[in-house]
Amino acid sequence: MTVDTTLVYILLYISLYFEVFLLTSFITYKKQQKHSNKQSRNKLPTATIIVPCYNEEKTLGGTLDSLLALDYPKDKLKIAVVNDGSKDKTQQIAEYFATRHSQIKVLNKKNGGKASAMNLALKHCNTELVGCLDADSFVEPNALLLMTKHFMHDSNISAVTPAIMVHKPKNILQLMQRAEYMVGVFMRRAFDMLDAIVVTPGPFTIFRREHILSISNNGTNVWRHAHGTEDYEMGLRLQHNHKKIANEPMAKVLTISPKTLYALYRQRIRWVYGFLMNTIDYRHMIGNKRYGNVGLFVLPFALISVVGATTLFGILIYKTINSLIDFYTRVSTVGISWSMFNIEWFYINTSTSIFIMLTLLSIIFTILYYSAQMSKTKVRILDTLVYILLYGFISPLWLTGATARAITKSESKWRVIR
Amino acid sequence: MNYKRYLWSFLITSTIFATAIVISNKLNEAKLGQVRAMEDKMSIDILSLETQFDLLQELSCTQISNNSILSSELSNLAHKLSYMESQRGTSDAEVIRLKRKYSLLQIKDLLLIQKISAKCGTEPTVILYFYSNAGDCKDCTKQGYVLTKLGDEHNSLRVYSFDANLDMTALNTLLKIHNIGKTYPSLVINGETYKGFKSLDEIQKLLPQLSDTDTSTSSKKVEQDR
Numbered sequence: 141m142t143v144d145t146t147l148v149y150i151l152l153y154i155s156l157y158f159e160v161f162l163l164t165s166f167i168t169y170k171k172q173q174k175h176s177n178k179q180s181r182n183k184l185p186t187a188t189i190i191v192p193c194y195n196e197e198k199t200l201g202g203t204l205d206s207l208l209a210l211d212y213p214k215d216k217l218k219i220a221v222v223n224d225g226s227k228d229k230t231q232q233i234a235e236y237f238a239t240r241h242s243q244i245k246v247l248n249k250k251n252g253g254k255a256s257a258m259n260l261a262l263k264h265c266n267t268e269l270v271g272c273l274d275a276d277s278f279v280e281p282n283a284l285l286l287m288t289k290h291f292m293h294d295s296n297i298s299a300v301t302p303a304i305m306v307h308k309p310k311n312i313l314q315l316m317q318r319a320e321y322m323v324g325v326f327m328r329r330a331f332d333m334l335d336a337i338v339v340t341p342g343p344f345t346i347f348r349r350e351h352i353l354s355i356s357n358n359g360t361n362v363w364r365h366a367h368g369t370e371d372y373e374m375g376l377r378l379q380h381n382h383k384k385i386a387n388e389p390m391a392k393v394l395t396i397s398p399k400t401l402y403a404l405y406r407q408r409i410r411w412v413y414g415f416l417m418n419t420i421d422y423r424h425m426i427g428n429k430r431y432g433n434v435g436l437f438v439l440p441f442a443l444i445s446v447v448g449a450t451t452l453f454g455i456l457i458y459k460t461i462n463s464l465i466d467f468y469t470r471v472s473t474v475g476i477s478w479s480m481f482n483i484e485w486f487y488i489n490t491s492t493s494i495f496i497m498l499t500l501l502s503i504i505f506t507i508l509y510y511s512a513q514m515s516k517t518k519v520r521i522l523d524t525l526v527y528i529l530l531y532g533f534i535s536p537l538w539l540t541g542a543t544a545r546a547i548t549k550s551e552s553k554w555r556v557i558r
Numbered sequence: 559m560n561y562k563r564y565l566w567s568f569l570i571t572s573t574i575f576a577t578a579i580v581i582s583n584k585l586n587e588a589k590l591g592q593v594r595a596m597e598d599k600m601s602i603d604i605l606s607l608e609t610q611f612d613l614l615q616e617l618s619c620t621q622i623s624n625n626s627i628l629s630s631e632l633s634n635l636a637h638k639l640s641y642m643e644s645q646r647g648t649s650d651a652e653v654i655r656l657k658r659k660y661s662l663l664q665i666k667d668l669l670l671i672q673k674i675s676a677k678c679g680t681e682p683t684v685i686l687y688f689y690s691n692a693g694d695c696k697d698c699t700k701q702g703y704v705l706t707k708l709g710d711e712h713n714s715l716r717v718y719s720f721d722a723n724l725d726m727t728a729l730n731t732l733l734k735i736h737n738i739g740k741t742y743p744s745l746v747i748n749g750e751t752y753k754g755f756k757s758l759d760e761i762q763k764l765l766p767q768l769s770d771t772d773t774s775t776s777s778k779k780v781e782q783d784r
Contacts, residue, residue, distance in 0.1 A: 142647070153575060160574070161567040168563075436564075466699070473700045474707040474758060486592060487641055490585035495578035 144455050151448040152496045158441050159503045162330040166510065169333035181213060184288055186267035187346065188218040192257035196275035197229040199396060204237045204244065206278035211285050219244045220261040225251030230275075254342070255363040255370045262349075262362055271346040276396040278307060279344055283391035287346050290386045298351035298383035299375075300391075301328055301337060302344045303515045307394035312526055313404060317397040319520070319527035323504065325389055325511040332387035336433040338375040338442075340385065344393040345371070355381045366421075369414025376422045379434045389514040405538050412446065412542030419443060420546075446539055453536030501528060589642060590652055596635050597659050604666050611673065619678035632667070633709045635660060636719055640702075648691055658726055664718040665728055671716065683712070683765055686746035687719040688738050697755040701743040704758050712768050 189207055193200055200221075207219050221234040221244060231248060238244040249260055258272060269291060273279065279302075287300040303325045306318040331337045340347070355377055356362040366373030378385055398404040419426070419439060426443070428435040505524070512519045639660055643653050671682050687705055689698040702719075709717045720729055722742060738744045741753040747764050762768055 153571065156574060157567055157571040160571045161563065164567055164570065165563060469700055470703045473703045477707065477710070486589055486638060489645075490582055490589070491645065492575075492578045492582040495581055496575065499574055499578065 144458075147451060148455060148493060151452055152493060152500075154441070154444055154448065155500060156496060156503075158445070159500060159507075161437065162327070163503060163506065165333055166326070166330045183292065184213060184216055184285075185269050185291060186216045186218075187212070187269035187271060187284065187288070188220055188261070188265040188267045189271045189273050189284075189344075190258055190261040190265075191219065191221045191273050191275055192224055192254050192261070193221065193226060193230050193234070193275035194224040194251065195226045195228045195230060197226075197233055199276045200230055200233050201237070202278055203273060203275045204234075206280075207273065208241060208243070209281050210279060210283065211281045212288075214243060216267075217243060217284070218265070218267060220264060221246045222257040222261050223248045224253070224257045225249065253365055255365050258363040258370070259361065265349070268349060269346050270349045270352070271344055272342055273344050273393075274342040274395065277304075277343040278394045280392040280394075283344065283388075283393060284346070286391040287344075287388045290388060291346075291348060294384070294386070296384050297348065297386050298378050299337075299340050299345055299347045299385045301332075301340055301385065301387045302391040302393045303328070303387075303389045304341055304343050304393050304395055305515070305517070306397045309397065309523075311399060312530070313401060314397050314399060315520075315523045316526045316530050317404070319508065319523035320531060321395075321397075322508055322511040322515075322517075322523070323527075325515050326507045328387045329389050329511075329514060331433075331438060332385070334433040334437065335384065336379075336438045337385040337387060338379055338434055338438055339372050340375040340378070342371050343395050344391070351378075351383055355383065367414045367417035368410045369418060372411075372414055373418050373421075376418055376425070379431060380422060380425060382431075389511075390516060392515060401534070405541070408535075408538035409542050409545065412538055413545050415442065416446065416542060416546040446543060449536050449539045450543055453540060456533075456536075504528070586642075586646070589638075590656070593635065593638050593642060593656055596631070596638070597656065597663060600631065600635065600663050600667075601659075604663060604670060607670060608666075611670070611677075619674075619680070630709075630713055632664070632716065632718070633706070636717075637706075643691075654724070657721055658724055661720055661724055661726060661729055664720070665732060667716075668718055681767075683715045683767060685715065685717045685761070685765075686732075686736065687717060688722045688733065688736075688742060688744040688746075689719065690722050690742040692723050695742040698743050701745075701755055704756070704761065707758065708761060708768070715765075715768060 191200070191203060191207070196203075204219065204221070210217060219241075221238070223231045223234055223246065225248075231246070234244075234246045238246045245264070247260055247264065249257065262270060269288065271284075283302055287302065290297050290300045304321055305325070306314060306321050309315050309318045328337060352362050352374070363370045364373055375385060398407050419442070422439075425431045425435050426439045508519050508524055511517075639653070639657055643650070643657070646653050668684070668686075671684065674680065675682055685705065685708075687701065689695060689701065691698065705717050705719070708715055720732070722729070722733060722738065736744075736746045736751050738751065739753075743755060745752045745756055745761075747761065752764075756764075
């Protein structure tokens with residue numbers, strides 16, 4: 141067995157172990173989950189939703205409309221729009237909404253990034269819960285109510301994450317992302333069951349204010365720049381302080397996903413770079429059993445997945461180039477003939493890796509089925525096919541790009557906010 | 559912390575992996591079995607023809623041609639062996655064993671064809687191709703494509719391909735007879751040795767009978783009528 145084949149088998153084994161672990165955890169816990177949906181509206185906690193924005197004139201209105209439509213007592217819900225030095229009509233739109241809805245408060249500041257916008261709003265907030273909604277996302281009316289249920293049932297819970305889905309996909313790339321986000325719905329739920337959620341996403345994660353203040357220096361600098369991924373750092377910090385993060389898969393948040401490959405690449409480079417750098421910052425948690433499944437499972441496997449996918453991508457590129465050279469040699473030597481395409485069963489690849497890949501694919505189908513079931517949506521065959529055919533080939537682009545940036549420590553400066 | 563879950567996942571993953579290995583091995587074994595069966599059939603065909611030839615010196619040439627091994631069988635077996643080699647690696651013991659047997663069968667078939675030629679006055683179109691896949695022959699892949707194409711298009715052409723690194727006495731003798739040395743690819747066409755790559759056109763010029771005789775559709779008829 142050659143070195144590259146051995147490496148592929150090791151990575152396939154690790155990938156399979158990861159999926160099996162999550163699926164078995166999910167199936168065994170699924171039977172134990174029983175929450176009461178009955179709760180008195182009088183006892184609901186007060187909440188502030190912060191909407192940090194920078195040049196969001198196109199989507200801010202929709203975001204605020206969705207927040208105003210939340211099924212939550214108006215006297216218990218406040219909305220803080222932080223205009224982070226926008227150069228477009230974001231401020232006018234925010235103020236227009238504020239004049240018509242007393243729940244909304246607008247804060248203007250010089251541009252300083254999402255973390256600084258969140259910290260400013262937190263200073264003006266005195267509610268029990270505080271959340272964030274990026275100005276390119278929209279919540280479903282029952283989302284907040286479903287999420288507060290967790291805070292009311294368990295006083296140890298510090299944060300609750302929603303199910304994030306793609307808003308009105310229009311092209312193949314967005315269909316692929318819709319399936320990817322559906323896998324994310326399952327992952328977040330499975331990690332919740334393992335007490336191992338490490339990301340508190342910008343689109344509508346709700347926090348217990350007291351808890352996040354307690355893990356920050358005297359309540360200042362609660363959100364940190366954190367290499368451009370403050371939501372990951374916040375999740376890691378909560379886990380580091382042994383705080384509980386839950387997930388509510390039926391609380392749906394719709395987000396606008398990048399339309400072009402370049403925009404997607406830029407977004408993911410930032411995510412993966414932030415993941416790598418923050419993981420390095422919290423490296424003492426890796427393999428440390430004090431942090432439970434976060435230390436022993438999530439962080440090691442997430443790191444391996446970045447390194448593994450990058451390695452597999454390298455092998456794939458090498459093999460593809462070899463095949464293309466071979467094909468070119470053949471065509472330039474003897475031209476094209478039908479004998480090149482032999483369909484006899486003998487020539488079908490029956491290597492072990494093919495069977496493992498088929499198993500991995502069937503697990504992904506199962507995951508998508510459970511995601512759809514949990515979030516009460518349907519499995520979309522087209523999305524799934526696009527995801528399976530495209531994702532494996534294009535995701536290594538940003539994985540390798542971000543790894544290179546992490547090695548050279550050149551942070552993405554493409555986005556100030558979000 | 560539930561360490562049992564880690565252990566169970568390990569057991570399930572290992573079981574899936576082991577099952578995939580077993581299924582893959584079974585299917586690959588079936589493929590090797592197919593190659594073995596083809597070699598056995600060829601071996602029996604050659605032996606049968608040799609025996610017929612020895613028993614009945616007066617055997618009609620038409621009957622001999624009808625019983626001889628078709629060049630398409632040779633090329634089909636060569637394709638399959640080449641595929642198995644690409645899948646299992648050049649150092650796989652079973653692949654090497656099958657290649658050795660295949661080489662011996664080719665030599666036997668070559669000798670028999672020469673005998674039949676002498677008896678019946680036929681002039682078979684034969685190419686001996688010596689290659690190396692030890693990484694020291696950059697043109698062997700190209701030469702293989704040229705010969706495959708010729709073999710596919712002309713069923714009367716008999717291409718015998720030999721991996722020069724198989725280290726078999728019979729093969730080494732053949733290498734010596736044709737003065738092959740260590741230059742690959744090497745071709746023996748009409749009894750003459752050519753060292754280095756030969757293109758489709760160059761081979762067709764050396765074998766003009768190919769251009770005015772058969773293509774794959776008409777070749778079987780030509781072969782059977784001989």
